[in-house]
Every structure is written in C-alpha cells, then in structure tokens.
Amino acid sequence: MNIRESELPGIGRKFEIVTANDDKIVIVIHDDGRREIHHYEDDDFEESLSTVTFTDAEARGIASILGGMVYKPKALETVEMAFDDLVIEWYKVLSNVPAVDKTIAELDVRSKYDITIIAVLKKNHKKVLNPGPETTIEAGDTLVISGERKNLKNAIRELLIREGG
Structure with a gap:
C-alpha cells in the first residue's frame, strides 16, 4: 500500500x-x-x-469497524495473543463528553476500566507522552489509550461519547 x-x-x-x-x-x-x-x-x-x-462520529465508527474493534478477523487472533489482547486506540475527545475538563486521576481509568492513557495529543498539537495523573483532558485532544478491547469499548462508551449518541 x-x-x-x-x-x-x-x-x-x-x-x-x-x-x-x-x-x-x-x-x-x-x-x-x-x-x-x-x-x-x-x-x-x-x-x-x-x-x-x-461526520466525525460516523468516520470514527467506520474506523472502529475497519480497525477490528467491532469484529476481529480470525487471522488477527494470533497477533493479538502475542500482545495478550492489548489494543491501542486513538480517540478524539469531543466537547460535552464526561471526560472533558477532568484529570486522568479524576477519571481513574486504570482502576475503573483497566486501561491506560499512554499519550495525549493536545488540541494545540503539543504531545504529552506518558501523561501523569494531573493531566487534564480537553475537548479537541486525542487520547492514545491501551488495554483489552472490551475495556476500551467500555471506557469509550462511558467517558468519550455524548449522551444520546
């Protein structure tokens, strides 16, 4: 390609x-x-x-389908097993979602969802690699998150999607 x-x-x-x-x-x-x-x-x-x-939301939905978040082709199972089902997802933070204006500590994603925010690409293009608990999530940021697929889906649904879709 x-x-x-x-x-x-x-x-x-x-x-x-x-x-x-x-x-x-x-x-x-x-x-x-x-x-x-x-x-x-x-x-x-x-x-x-x-x-x-x-729309942005439609594109992200299609990206999750193409990227295997909805259905995982059998051929990828061996690759994922090598990483113990680790998935890395990039997710743009929209306005008016529960995660906006909260710190990573307030979201407590490690304990509540068993996922890790491994980087935050701020809306001003500043990269925060290995962000600390004091890092604030803002609308327009892109989160790089890792964890098991089911845990990522739960966190995204509860923290990064507006109520009502």
Whole structure:
C-alpha cells in the first residue's frame, strides 16, 4: 500500500492511497471534522467514481469497524495473543463528553476500566507522552489509550461519547 499525504490549506489534509491491488482512494479530512472518501477507476486516477461524506462520529465508527474493534478477523487472533489482547486506540475527545475538563486521576481509568492513557495529543498539537495523573483532558485532544478491547469499548462508551449518541 502506498500513501501520500498533503495539506489542503483552508480545508484540511488529503491522503491518497493506492492498494496492493491498484485500487485508489482519496480521503480528505476537513478542518471541521467531516471526512470524504473518493474512489477512482482502476485505469483513470483523475475521475472519481464515487464519493461518500461522513461526520466525525460516523468516520470514527467506520474506523472502529475497519480497525477490528467491532469484529476481529480470525487471522488477527494470533497477533493479538502475542500482545495478550492489548489494543491501542486513538480517540478524539469531543466537547460535552464526561471526560472533558477532568484529570486522568479524576477519571481513574486504570482502576475503573483497566486501561491506560499512554499519550495525549493536545488540541494545540503539543504531545504529552506518558501523561501523569494531573493531566487534564480537553475537548479537541486525542487520547492514545491501551488495554483489552472490551475495556476500551467500555471506557469509550462511558467517558468519550455524548449522551444520546
């Protein structure tokens, strides 16, 4: 797979992907959170065959499906066993979710969910690697969290999803 990334000033970022089968898709991530996926004809990389647009929440839901959070292909079981079912997930913190403006200590994710926040990518692009208990989670941050799949799903559902969806 070949991936080319480029900035789209005033719009966001563009990712051009050509798979091992020579399928080409382009993913545009808009600054407002929308995602577009464009699919191209095998022999014509200029004219898009189809386009699908997703909200941020829809894109994350699809990413969890593609990434194996919903269904784990049998072939991946041996890889996950090597890591004792460890999963690492990147999750963007939306506004008005229970985790916003709370410290890692207040969330007590290690005791309550048996997961670890291993990094916080702050909305100002500052990286907090191995964040301490005093680190405050803010809307717009991206959390890098690890743990077993079921524990991650519980924590995400209870701390990072707005009530009502």
